[in-house]
Every structure is written in structure tokens, then in C-alpha cells.
Amino acid sequence: MITTIKGWFSSFFSSFLSSKGDMKLGLYGPPNSGKTTLANKICKDWLGQEMGTVSPIAHETREIQIKEQISIKSKNGKKELIFNLVDTPGIATKIDYEDFLKFGMSDRNAKKRAKEATKGVIDAIKWLDEMDAVLVVLDATQDPYSQVNITIIGNLAARNIPVLIVANKCDLKKANMKKVQAAFPQYDVLGISAKYGRNVKDLYEQLFKLAR
Amino acid sequence: MVTLQIIPYAEIESLTSVGRIRKLLNIAKQNKIVLLQGRLSKDEETELIKTTMEEINKEFKGIELAVLDSFKTEGSGFDKMKNEFFSFLLGNRAGFTVIGPASIVKSIKKNPNKIELLTKDKRSRK
Numbered sequence: 170m171i172t173t174i175k176g177w178f179s180s181f182f183s184s185f186l187s188s189k190g191d192m193k194l195g196l197y198g199p200p201n202s203g204k205t206t207l208a209n210k211i212c213k214d215w216l217g218q219e220m221g222t223v224s225p226i227a228h229e230t231r232e233i234q235i236k237e238q239i240s241i242k243s244k245n246g247k248k249e250l251i252f253n254l255v256d257t258p259g260i261a262t263k264i265d266y267e268d269f270l271k272f273g274m275s276d277r278n279a280k281k282r283a284k285e286a287t288k289g290v291i292d293a294i295k296w297l298d299e300m301d302a303v304l305v306v307l308d309a310t311q312d313p314y315s316q317v318n319i320t321i322i323g324n325l326a327a328r329n330i331p332v333l334i335v336a337n338k339c340d341l342k343k344a345n346m347k348k349v350q351a352a353f354p355q356y357d358v359l360g361i362s363a364k365y366g367r368n369v370k371d372l373y374e375q376l377f378k379l380a381r
Numbered sequence: 382m383v384t385l386q387i388i389p390y391a392e393i394e395s396l397t398s399v400g401r402i403r404k405l406l407n408i409a410k411q412n413k414i415v416l417l418q419g420r421l422s423k424d425e426e427t428e429l430i431k432t433t434m435e436e437i438n439k440e441f442k443g444i445e446l447a448v449l450d451s452f453k454t455e456g457s458g459f460d461k462m463k464n465e466f467f468s469f470l471l472g473n474r475a476g477f478t479v480i481g482p483a484s485i486v487k488s489i490k491k492n493p494n495k496i497e498l499l500t501k502d503k504r505s506r507k
Contacts, residue, residue, distance in 0.1 A: 261443070262430050262433055262444050262446050263433075263437075263443025263444060263445065263483035264437055264442065265442040265483065283437075287434040287435075287437050290430070290434045291431055291434050291435060294427055294430065294431045295431075297427070312490065312491075312492070314490075314491040314492060316426075316447050316448060316491065317430070317446075319448070320423065320427055321427075323426070324423045324424065324426070326423075327423045
């Protein structure tokens, strides 16, 4: 009986502790916005290794990628946050294999990529329900008013999933943070450059607020 | 030639979510631009994207989608209250939704209170 009680206490406390570490932080956004670049930056900073491959050709990430138990510390070192990072394929409403041919891809590979990309979008949408918090990564040089952005963010709000909008590629001249902020005035928007690490430390501090 | 099909909200009101998505997608797959009075719910919009992806093939490359809200609930004071009231009253009947097949519609720009629809230029060779 003592063994049973001990086992019960042990499973109760380990499930409590593991649920704290099981927070799923998702990276969502349109294709080519820099989600995987950001995922790689986070993993490099805290785990010393990258997560996925990046490419100027859209839909490079075509499967859900997860890195578990990433532990980050606040600037003052007093707080720690543990989460599983989920990098998702970019969500789009159309995929045409002919767009990949322009990058010198063969017909066969372009069609294969398009097929994988459509499956990736479906998986990304299915995984929305699993997220505890989401970074919506937008390309700050592109039009933020795209319906895909509005739909993803609206869907997360309807599920009460905390969202931080990350305006990426702020190192580029065409980047327009103010336009992104104007498009989503109800949300916190942080401008970063995932490629060059600009403002990424501020992003880590924001994650503690997001995770509350 | 571009065909625009206008769908009053009443035509989809009594349908289930699956039914609504099916109806709108079927019209888009006939190479017609759908102009729906009103809008789908956020869940339905996401489901529309998911279903579109499932049905992409050689002939159907997907859709362009844009939704215009008549009563934005940002702003402050009386205007915000008024917009929230009408938004509550009309629900999903407010605003309108444009769904264009990607074979015809190159892009839809929303900026932010107007929608510009750019169609593809298919010149026939003689």
C-alpha cells in the first residue's frame, strides 16, 4: 500500500513538473517570413545547435519540426522558462509547383515540393490546437494585411492562445514596422532580425510575459 | 473573361460549416470569383484554407482570400461602441468576403479598408 501511495505521489508530481516543461511555443506565419531562421537562432543561442534548413525558396519547411526542452533564462538570471519549440510550415492559400521551377528546380522535384508543402500547411493548421503560445512571424517588408495573417491571428485569439507578433527582417530597408503595428493594433509587435540577431534578446524577455 | 458570383449570406446561413466551405470552394473551382455578403467564422476560414490545400491538383492551384469587415472594433469612444454594437447585431453578416481561384486571381491586396483584386493576364496566341 505504501508503494502504491508513493507511486501515486511520484506520478502526480512528475506530471505537474513535466506539464510545466511541456509548454509548446509555436512559430507560425506565411511562407518565407523567417520562422526557421528564428527557430535556428533560438536553438543556437540556448542549445548550441540549429533546428532546420533555410532557403530563399518558399516552403523550405514542409513538416512540423519540434525541439524539446529549450531552457532560457531572463537577463537578470532570476527567471527560467522551459518550452518545446514547434517550427511550422508557412501557411498559404495557394501552392503552384511552377513557382519553384523559376529557381531552377526540375519538374519532378517542383511537383514533389508542392505536394509536400500542401501537406505541411494542413499539418500546421491541425497543430494550432496544440499550442500554448505562438510567435506569429511576419516579413516586415511584405504587406501585413494578407488574409492568411489575419486568419491565423484571429484563430489564435478565438482559442485564447497568447500571441506575440514578430516583425522579422527589420535589417532590410523596405521593412516597415509601423505598418505591421497599424495592421494589428491589439497585439504587441516586436521588430527583429532573426538572421542577424537584432532585438532577439528583447524577444527572449517577451517570452516570459507570453508564457504567463 | 472573369465571372463574379455574388452569394447573399442567406444562401449559406442555414448550412453547416462543412457545407459552407464546400459550396464556396466548389464555385471557386469553377474558375469563378466568389463575392460573399458577410464572412465565415475564424474557424471556418482556417478550415477553408485546410480544405483548399487538400484539393490542390493540376487544375486547381488554390485560392486568394480577402475579408473586409464593415465595422472595425478598434478606435475609441462612441465610434468604437457604435461599431461593436453593429458588429454584435449583424454578426457574420457584416462585411464581405472575396474568394478567387488562383488560376484567375494573381493577388488580392487589402490596404486596409479597400480590396484590390489583380487578375492574371491570359493573352491568347493567334
